[in-house]
Amino acid sequence: MAGWDLEGFHSGGDTEAWKRLGSHVLTVPGPDGPVSGTRFAVWAPQARAVSVAGDFNGWAGTPLELMPGTGVWAGFVPGVGVGALYKFQILTRDGEWLEKADPMARYAEQPPATASIVWESGYEWRDEEWLARRARSEPRVEPISIYEVHLGSWRGAKGYRELADELIEYVTWQGYTHVEFLPLAQHPFAPSWGYQVTGYFAPQSTMGDPDDLRYLIDRLHAAGIGVLLDWVPGHFPKDAWALGRFDGSALYEHADPRQGEHTDWGTYIFNFGRNEVKSFLVSNALYWIEEFHIDGLRVDAVASMLYLDYSRNEGEWVPNQYGGRENLEAIDFLRYVNTHLHDRVPGIMTIAEESTSFPGVTRPAAEGGLGFTFKWNMGWMNDTLSYLGREPIHRQYHHHDMTFSMVYAWSENFILPISHDEVVHGKGSMINKVPGDDWQKFATLRAYYAFMWSHPGKQLLFMGQEFGQRPEFDESVPPEWWVSDLWGHNGLQQLVRDLNRTYRDNPALWSIDNAPSGFAWIDADDSGGNAFSFLRFGANGEQLAAVINFSPEPREDLRIGLPAEGTWREVLNTDAEFYDGTGRFGNSGQVIARPVPHGNFPASASIVLPPLAALWFVHDPHGPVDDLG
Structure with missing residues (x-):
């Protein structure tokens, strides 16, 4: 040697x-x-x-x-x-x-x-077509709908191979484009959900060997489902047998606890300025993509990496060389990882969980950004969940919580996340965030999901929330699958399935996600009615109108402005009986826009807007224009 x-x-x-x-x-x-x-x-x-x-x-x-x-x-x-x-x-x-x-x-x-x-892979991949297609892909202008999964509990204590058929069948039926796994690198402490990693290059062995995981990913690709993986380069646990103080010195971490420890989490922080640590981490990122054909990495806790004073009091952190709070070494490291991965493997995604307004997270590194493909829109999530949790009578005073995201919508390439973090530790499950009786809870959540799926940005929903699970996430038990056959739960699950399909079928909802030309408000100011209406435009010229009512009162004759005359087909009504709605309010499948100016638009139509519900209309330039009232 x-x-x-x-x-x-x-x-x-x-x-x-x-x-x-x-x-x-x-x-x-x-x-x-x-x-x-x-x-x-x-x-x-x-x-x-x-x-x-x-x-x-x-x-x-x-x-x-x-x-x-x-x-x-x-x-x-x-x-x-x-x-x-x-x-x-x-x-x-x-x-x-x-x-x-x-x-x-x-x-x-x-x-x-x-x-x-000691391990050597003997797996023979069969996803050449998938990888070739991925290399030609442009994720920012494609439909992306992500099902976030804690694989260790999704169907109980099952292995990678055992889960393959069930996961593929369910995700295919629901219509998601991608699954995102909570971290699968080796972690001995199950309640960490994988976020305290001890073996960065070893897949979690409780579910099988590394080739068993390769088999699962290969099967998902064969079914047309992309695979994203949570990656945790920001910190690591202090287990005596793992990375910490590896050779008796602070090898992977900073020696100074003001730089090298997260006291909140009881973990060490990587020394991003040390070359060998950079080699270790960038190799690890590439390892999951090259060796396991992962289609993208969601990088955990990016904000904790970017700021030297993250969750620290005065005197508990060390300023950078210019006296500032930015972690310049971590910033350089993130730019390096993103640039290398995108240059090395075209078509893959890197996604930042970044909770601040740090500029340029998804701008290319060559242009001064961090170089991520997408950023989780934590502001949208916090604002809209705050609105969702209010009684309908009080929502009118917080209308801006639902509209503010459009002020900054084009500043980054966003994913809208309703993730595991929103349904744990006393935060309540999605269905229990909503006030009212069960009819109001389910109707409101259906309307909210339709608002989410029609809002600019890609979609992410955590397991169990697609059917309105009542308990919070508990990694020790699977979701309560049995309730998905019950009233309300089943209707919500069917709705999410149709949201995904309608979303994928209509380029207006995803092909211009990152530019003002893909969106226009119809009415952003109907606070008294708890209503929101807007247009989405596709790169193919498609036009879709979304109208959402967060009031329990129906609107029997609501006039909305539209950009084109003629037939607008109703492609979604979350109040339909099929979704366990009332089924009493609808538009007979379409409305006709007449040359009657309204608001900023040359045409308009009168619609029936159900209570606590959302409607989507798609313009049909070839549709009939007979008078439907």
Whole structure:
């Protein structure tokens, strides 16, 4: 192994570090012929000695050799193959022996056991057509509707392979374009939902081996479903056997707790300015995309990375070199990751969970932005959920909560998220955020989802909210699937299915999501009626009108301005009996716009707007213009 090139790793430019470090099964020349075994390599520059211990040597430890000038310890152990258990034994400068899991392990023992496992993939992918199509895709101008899933509890304690048929059948039936998995990197603490990662390169082993996960993703691709994965580069837990103080020094984290610890979360913060850490993390991002064919990464807690004073009091943080609060090293790192991933694998997405107004999150890095494809619209989520939780009589005084998002709608490329974070820890499930009796709860939630699906931006809904689950998310139990057969729940589930299909079938709802030319208000000021109406325009010339009523009072003769005369087909009515609505208020499938100016528009139509409901109309230039009243 003399002359082994680790220059890229030390310069921050190694984007495939998993190929050099960790464990790899090899066959090498020997005096009596080829010898099979495993090469182990680990970065531990402050160690005095390093051994690899495993079930192949009685956990006694086989010494590794320090490669001069690299800080990497490596060695070849004959006879060790796939499935072998191992850990690194590290002697610190202080004379203490540490036992550590491999930071680059590609497989790990099931918790509570913590050993790493030698692994080589034998999986044969069959998604060439999907990858070729993805490489030609432009996500910002395509329909994207995401089903967020905690895979460990979605259908109870099932494995990757076992889940494949059920997940594909359900997501296909519901009509989502993508699934997004809460983090699937190895995490021993189940209630962290995957956000406290101990094995960045190892898929969670409680659901199977790495090739079982490959099988699930391959099957999803075959069914035309994209796969997004939560990625957690902002922090990592303090488990003694994992990354923290890896060689007795602050190797992956900052030594200064003002920079290196999240006291709120009890975790360490990566040292984004250290080149080897940059190589580790950018390699990890690429690893999930290259090795598991993931179609995009949703980056967790970006705001905590961007600001040095995030969740800190005065005197508890260290300013940057210019005296500011921005974490310049983290900003450079995010630009680097986004640029590399998009250049390396065209068509993939990176998505920022970023809760502040940091500028240019989705602007290309070359233009001074962070380079993400999309950003979660946390402002839209907070404002609209605040409105949703008010009694209808009080909503008129908070009308702007539903319209304010259009003030900044074009500042970023947005995803509208109703995620797991909104239905945990006392926040209440979606159905229980809404006041009133069950009729009002379900009707309001149907109207809200239709508002969400017609609003500029892509869509994301967390599992269980598509049928109005009443309990909050609990990672230890699956959603209450049995209620989806009941009144209200079933109607809501059927509505989400039709929202997804109607959304995908109408380019007006997604092809101009990021420019003012894709949207116009019909009436943004009907606060007294708790009503909102607007137009969406497609790149193909399609026009869709959305009218939403958050009042329990119907509007029997509401005149709305429209940009074109003629037939406007009613393609959605959330008050339909099929959705467990009243079924008493509708427009016989269409309305006719006459050349009667109204508001800013040359034509108008009189519509029936049901209580606590939403309507969508699509202009049909070839439709009949007979008088329907």
